[in-house]
Amino acid sequence: MNSPWGGTLQNSSYPVEPGLVPAVTHDAVVIVPGIMGSELYDTKTEKVIWGLANPGWLAKAWLTRTGLKPLQLTHDELAGDNGRILARRLLQTPAWSPLLRGIEPYHKLVRTIENTVAHHDAVMTFPYDWRLPVATNAHRLAKEAREHLQRWLQHPAQAAARRQAVDERPARLVFIAHSMGGLVTQAALTLSADTDLAADTRGVMTLGTPFKGSVVAANILNTVQGGPLPLPHNRLASASATMPAVHDLLPRFLCLEDGLKVRHLSPTDVADLGGDKELFKASQEFFAALERHEMPHHRPVVGIRQDTVQSMKLINGHVYASEYCFRTDSNGALKSDAHGRPLRYRVWGDGTVHRESASLKRRTIPIFAQHGALAAGRQARLVVTDFLLEDDHLGPDQAEEGIGLNVPDYVTPAKPWDCSITGSDDPAEVTCTIAATDEDWKRPIQLESIDDGKLGSKVTVPQMGLYRVTATTDYGVTVTQLVFAGPDGDTYLDD
The missing domain is CATH 2.60.40.10 (Immunoglobulins)
Known part of the structure; x- marks a missing residue:
């Protein structure tokens, strides 16, 4: 199909009448997946250790004695030597993890975005080693996003599409980030050495990002100390205890019921439930710095009306999670009844991230979806398309009735x-x-x-x-x- 500005229009799945300008953006887009959303390759053994095309790899990963061993971080990796594992591409087939449940591949989202840009070269996917700290992956994302923008600005399709934009401005970056990918994006834009990256970003859309963490991460680490559980749950806990990324996902909101008090998790609590105290301390320091910076041009998409754990009790080293949360008033005081008992609120979420954690602001775009399928669903892809095409903020869509x-x-x-x-x-x-x-x-x-x-x-x-x-x-x-x-x-x- 010929483009109105000359050459071939690559997003040809949408028919364009002669003389009609196609609905595309001239901006550069970066897709950042969530935890477990990237294929990992061990450069020493020359084997894929997460995300094979054959679905049978899941049984080997979770149900054999050595299936998850390659995912555990070594002492060298914890010290910063990250050369062993290469994140080669986004997840290609459905995957599964205890407690995190299903992780759908991203090909539908990628295809949707490719059909909404001036040329496929405008799209960059960012696979990353999701076991590592958010900070580590954020520095690499900032560097690669900058390089992607510079390449796209020199692309002839960018120059042609730019002439159709409202103000004919040069292309900027748009980030579409799922789950933990939103934290990586936030850190890349606010804490990286590239201080101009935020200014060169037109918008960030996050899909189910746990900005304040998730009680599910505490459940993941705790299964090693729990009662009789299926084998995969205990295997995940053992591997996750070495992963900084899982500690980055621990809840950072008032979530721990302690008698008539509700408090934040402490490093001692994390050690008691099966995590690593030092990894959690490092995570706390990182997020304290991150929260001092506002996410630029942010539009959060949140999953709603799915049963989601939002608080917990820690009794003798065992996590007991609950599907209600607590709130504070404007001066930080815990909302309580006349007898001083904390009030409990049920706000649901996407099955993994409760709604109040999935946004840095009150305004959100609500979607009925489970966490792992959020980025692959039709509703989210329509919202992403609209976000890519808009010139000005028109306000969030409203979710219809759902289940x-x-x-x-x-x-x-x-x-x-x-x-x-x-x-x-x-x-x-x-x-x-x-x-x-x-x-x-x-x-x-x-x-x-x-x-x-x-x-x-x-x-x-x-x-x-x-x-x-x-x-x-x-x-x-x-x-x-x-x-x-x-x-x-x-x-x-x-x-």
């Missing part, structure tokens, strides 16, 4: 488990299915009303593997989540 999806993160083949839908008690209003991600197996889930505003069903899967549950309303809202099926108990597979 929540609740499934276990780990199940056993042939054993029934509960699937529930919140936000509707009419089975005719919601269609639900379960399908294997790596083979031609798909079944409907027959829902029935089980409570006011809630639907449910018992579900079984035939064998080990990764499955996707999809719930769709008759008014167009779709929510998905990945479920991993493996053996019961502490059963290892052969390496």
Whole structure:
């Protein structure tokens, strides 16, 4: 297809009438994935250690004795020698992790953005070693984003598309960041050596970024000390205890119930629940510096109405997480009842990040989606497209009516488990299915009303593997989540 400004229009999936200027941006776009969203390659063993194209790698990673060992940080890596692992590309196939649950690949988001820029060369993906501190990856992002902008400014397609812009200004950067990628982007724009990067950025859209952390990170570290749990949960805790990034995701808001008090996590608390005290101290210092700077040109997208842990108790080294949070008034005093008992609020979230952590400001764009699928969903991709095309801030979109999806993160083949839908008690209003991600197996889930505003069903899967549950309303809202099926108990597979 010929572009109105000459040459070939690469985003040709959208028909353009002769003489009609296509809806594209002339800016440079950087896509920053979330934790576990990048493929990791071990340069010493010459093996991919996270994110193979064959879905069978998940069973080997979580259910064999040595499957996660390459992900553990060595003493050299903790000291700053990061040459062993190379992040080669964004995740190509669905992945799964205990507690974090499903992680969908980013190809739909990438394709959407490629169809909204003047040329595919305007898009840069930023795979990174998500085990490392946010600060480490932020410095690299700042350098590579600057180089990407400089290349794009010299591109003939930028010069041609620029002439169609309202003020014909040179291209600037736009960051689209999912989950932890938003923290990496925030640090790159505010704490890196490139002090002009923020000024050269037109906008930042974050999708489910835990700006204040997540109680899920405490659950991840604590499973090593918990009771009888599936093997993958204990494997993740052992690996995560060495990862600075997981400590960067620990909650930094009032979350710990201690009698009639609610307080922040302390380094001692983190050590008690199974984390590393020194890694948490370093994380606290980093975020104290980060929070002194405002995120430039920020538009947060948040997942809503999904059951999400928001607070916790720590009893004898065990984390007991709850789906309610606490609030303070304008002078920082905890909101309490007449008897001094802290008031509890349920604000939901995306299943991993509660809504109040996913934004630095009050104004958000709410979307009904689970955390790992947020960037891949149709609603988010429409919002991203609109953000890329706008010249001025027009205000956030409003979410329509929606539903929540609740499934276990780990199940056993042939054993029934509960699937529930919140936000509707009419089975005719919601269609639900379960399908294997790596083979031609798909079944409907027959829902029935089980409570006011809630639907449910018992579900079984035939064998080990990764499955996707999809719930769709008759008014167009779709929510998905990945479920991993493996053996019961502490059963290892052969390496």
